[in-house]
Amino acid sequence: MSDTPYTPPKVWQWETPSGGEFASINRPIAGPTHDKDLPVGKHPLQLYSLGTPNGAKVTILLEELLAAGHAGAEYDAWLIRINQGDQFGSGFVELNPNSKIPALLDHSASPPIRVFESGSILLYLAEKFGAFLPTEVAARTECLSWLFWQMGSAPILGGGFGHFYVYAPEKYEYPINRYTMEAKRQLDVLDRRLAGQRYVAGAEYTIADIAIWPWYGAVVLNEVYGAAEFLDAQRYTNVLRWAREIAERPAVKRGRMVNRTWGDPAGQLHERHDASDFELRTQDKLAPKG
Secondary structure, X not given: OOOOOOOOOOOOOOOXXXXXXXXXXXXXXXXXXXXXXXXXXXXXXXXXXXXXXXXXXXXXXXXXHHHOOOHHHXXXXXXXXXXXXXXXXXXXXXXXXXXXXXXXXXOOOOOOEEEEOHHHHHHHHHHHHOOOOOOOHHHHHHHHHHHHHHXXXXXXXXXXXXXXXHHOOOOOHHHHHHHHHHHHHHHHHHHHXXXXXXXXXXXXXXXXXXXXXXXXXXXXXXXXXXXXXOOOHHHOHHHHHHHHHHHXXXXXXXXXXXXXXXXXXXXXXXXXXXXHHHOOOOHHHHOOOX
């Protein structure tokens, strides 16, 4: 091992930024840093997010709900630029005390219902509209088990593997090896699960697929971290089959564009306030209003 040994202090103190691309958004305290109200659009569902894998889960589900005929799933998606600290504004912190995207406010209830944590939002919307979540007890439980598997596993793939392989200011062998091993184990879990069925929870497409695809599907398709070769993604043939099929769903294509601010401009829709926004995208519409 080439890593420099580190002796932890008796009491850890936050003395310097942690470094890396996201150093400015990491801090050991909660609460707002500035006063800023959240905008409110015309639809009952107001989403405040960014097109990261966690954010894409929710916009994909919303677009799937609309495609399935649930008109009540119309929504406004407001851009939260986490690299600029929008998640620490007073309005956002009131909506999500954890200061993480995505966060949803449902104005169809009185008072409005706040929902935070991506898995909780998926479950809330699936139950609200009676869609993409089985109703039979065994099938529902299987779906929720895989939904929570993703919620527990993604920090390993994102905050662990993704951070040390891509974003850390210096690359060290130990953490990269440690998190790569676990990321590959998780891919193997998923590959074995998909060997005998079309979708993660069984024969039907559910919120389990919608939660898992933006992370593991995007990784094997080399759309997150640029690590497909490093992880030998081609060996996970069942995950690749599943990932490619879901990537072709029109609602998935739309959902992953929403609140996206990087990559090909043709794949970005910074804010979404109407279905027509997908057809009317111009350089002006890429920029948030106001």
